Amino acid sequence: MTPDPHSVPFLSLLLVFVSAAFTDNILLVRFLGLCPCLGVSKKVDASVGLGLAVTFVTACTAVLNYWVYRYLLIPLDIVYLRLIVFIVVIAAFVQLVEMVVERLSERLYQALGIFLPLITVNCAILGTALFMIARPYNATQAFVFGLGSGFGWLVAITLIGGIREKIDEKHVPPGLRGPGLTLIVIGIMSLAFVVFSGMIKL
């Protein structure tokens, strides 16, 4: 059953957004985008910067990949090429954004510049595209799903950044310092997000 592409009730979009951002949080429930998260989440500012960039790229590439998949891969019967095509779309889009941002605003480029190369290999973005095609979404819903996923990632990494700023000053066993402790923090947060879904999905 595919919804009519021209009339999408607002409520269903809201539902897609909330479920992508919270009950199916891409970082805490789906485990995606962890490497950049562990690397960058030492400070809140950097976390927010990267989070915003990821949200923007995820939302845009979700809908781009939706079009490519729906109007190119399916009609030509080359769905098995989807992995290569998606990663190329994402890499090309990131490159494009980098060039546009460089032209438009020197300050924004300084702020975002270091994050952009990290984004191409952020599995949250490719993951969103792969989860998106597994569901019966239309273009609008795909965009909102991407937006929600990115937003969920932003929320998670910002919270983790805030907690780490405090926790890194404390005395912890040397072996647990850094990634180990962060993983435990993420685990506890994940516990909270899993409860959002209200049921256990296996």
Added chain:
Amino acid sequence: MSVRARDIFKAGLIGDNPVYRQVLGICSALAVTNLLANTLFMCFGVVFTATLTNVTVSLLRRHIPKRVRMIAQVLIIASYVMMVDTLIRALNPDIHRFIGPYVGLIITNCIIMGRAEAFAAQNPPWPSLLDGLACGLGYSLVLIAIALVREPMGFGTLLGIPLPARELWWHSWTIMLMPPGAFFMLAILTWIARSRTGAKETSA
């Protein structure tokens, strides 16, 4: 096996283990470890991709211009992942339904990209092959260790076979099947591994 080859192997497997030492590629490490069978298929995919990508990148290292090398590496990785994806679907469609998206995500697994960039781009094919193999196996080692705890504790089974304790007194720990269980397990493993090998600050 020459001394150098053995060094490469040991570094990838234990000393510089990609998961707990370099903290790379943990996304998939967590997602597929609630069942040992899923884990084994995933490990196969990563070992296959890591080894062949390293060899290919190493063979082409003089022909790829510096400016486009990232995208060239991504394309090489993506081609191999596509093969693995098709292969797993052919071998076991049920498992593929569950781990399918995560197999696709081997493309963005930083272990493979990281080794291609850090090792294969500067070394001849034979050591690169060993390096890819060792890192793939090091990754598998950690994944299997996590799965060996999560599946028995969560389901009371191992490779789908019920363990005797399940009938008698064991109550499944549902948390082990859920994402938090995976995070805690990896944290504990990192802790143990780092304490044993001397805590060197190597956060990514």
